Amino acid sequence: MENMYLPYRMYIEKITEEAPLVRTYRLKFKDPADEEKFSFKAGQFGEYSIFGEGESTFCIASSPTRKGYIECTFRVAGRVTKALANCEEGDEIGFRGPYGNTFPIDDWKGKNLLFIAGGIGLPPLRCVIWNCLDLRENYRDVTILYGARSVQDLVYKHELEEWNNRPDVNLFTTVDPGGETPDWKGKVGFVPTILKEISPSSENTIAAVCGPPIMIKLTLPVLFELGFKEENIFTTLENRMKCGIGKCGHCAVGPYYVCKDGPVITYKELKELPQEY
């Protein structure tokens, strides 16, 4: 039997400073045999670790269409993320995963896609966004609405530029009032307000939403107003987690384990759960 707690040993190939205290690491497998057997799908997550400090849970922020590496984006918050932030390129990282369910992107074929993200909520959607963009012919209109507290808090600044320049992507970026800089060309206002302003059609459209609880709470009514059905609104849950495989109990919401039954969930399923997330 396999010891599921043994991580893959990886190394940091590239570090990108995204925003204050937010970094993206591109990780590669140390052992080619591990790379060979590893595969994942959009929406899954893993446990990233520094030996001697502990493990932290983040989504896999890169797309499964980009082979040979995975990326994670994290904000420094506690002991493990602090230790992770002290790493340099070439340093070793432990990784367990992939865990959890996935965005059903095959079922989304032929539909319009609307991605709504706030702050550090973009990394979990970035994976599925790139996955769909790399299979662009499968989908119709792709709209991305991304907001952050301030201009400097926006993550993936280079990719926002790239999406902005693509004729097959409608990108809207916004910052909270007061968070704009003199040269800011995007919108100013909270995500739900901007969503109302751009009013994307709900006709044949899937919405995927990820961000702070308050943003999600205020965005949902706007989506309903636009005519989105509960089963066509997806989000990806986050809860404190330790094991990632349905054993440690931390992420359980009633009988539902975010780590193995989630993290991807439709609003229809979400409202059946005890209101404890």
Place this chain on the structure above:
Amino acid sequence: MEYKLIKLEKIQDFINALIASGKQVLAPKQKKEKVFFSLVGSFDEIAMDYIQTAFSAKSAVFPKCEELYTFEKNGKDTILHNPPAPENDTIVFGMRPCDGAAFDYLTTFFLKENPDYHFKMRYDKTIFVGLTCSSGDEFCFCTSVGISPSDTRGSDLMLTKTENGYYMEIITEKGKKLVEQFSNFFEQTEQIDKTKYTANIQKRFDSSALKEKISGAFNWERWEETSLPCFGCGTCAFSCPTCTCFDIQDEANLVGGARYRIWDTCALGIFTKHASGHNPREKQSERWRNRILHKFLYTDEQFVTLSCVGCGRCIRNCPAELSIIEQVNAIMEG
């Protein structure tokens, strides 16, 4: 099923022979006013007439703290090692049927989906010898959750004390092997009716009626009031035979270290607290509710079994004198 008899004067020799053969014997042992499962060096140390141990037998297979793996640093590389499997068998001797039933649940939980390496390596090397309860106390309520005080679930061998000695039921292959290895301590016997040697444990609530009531209990308005004495120490979970939650922590120096798992509990505020500070279960009453609903509702939905075996430890040990029996009855009243 096969049945054996161990004469009263032979039980001592049997246990001492087990120990002499190199097996570890984990048995109830009196320490001050309480009884704990402890490794014993001879039969004399074992408390045979006890009602309930302070902590359950689960730590034989799921210890309070254990290594998930160890690591050594080698320049920029880290070498990982699996923890060593136990060399010798462990005999959990004199386990109460409620703890046995708890192992029934624990094996489902740990081994069914994503089988747990650490649980399995210990479980495979452990033999469970159950002991029928000849008496109970006001905290015992196994019969309320569908378990009997002579239940053989989760035991490899089951002992019941009679006038002639210890009547033994051989439940599993594992148990049979042990009996064959130590055959000279046993005599052949017929099946007996255990009823007259079994404690009469009063039913404190009706679990099927509870099932009806508890599915809608999340929004019950009395959670706060009924959980008010709880100060979130977690004693209930740490003494519970079916609680499985754990934390993962590292300990290391410059050359290496280990990643451990340590018992944890949903009674603690930090258990669900996000790095952002957001806490899905902010209040103690929400944490108490989670515990109760997990035992009587959530695991029933997940595994079609309650995860309370009626051992009564959480009541005996609670420093705030909270009672899960009273709690359940309050829910039934509405």
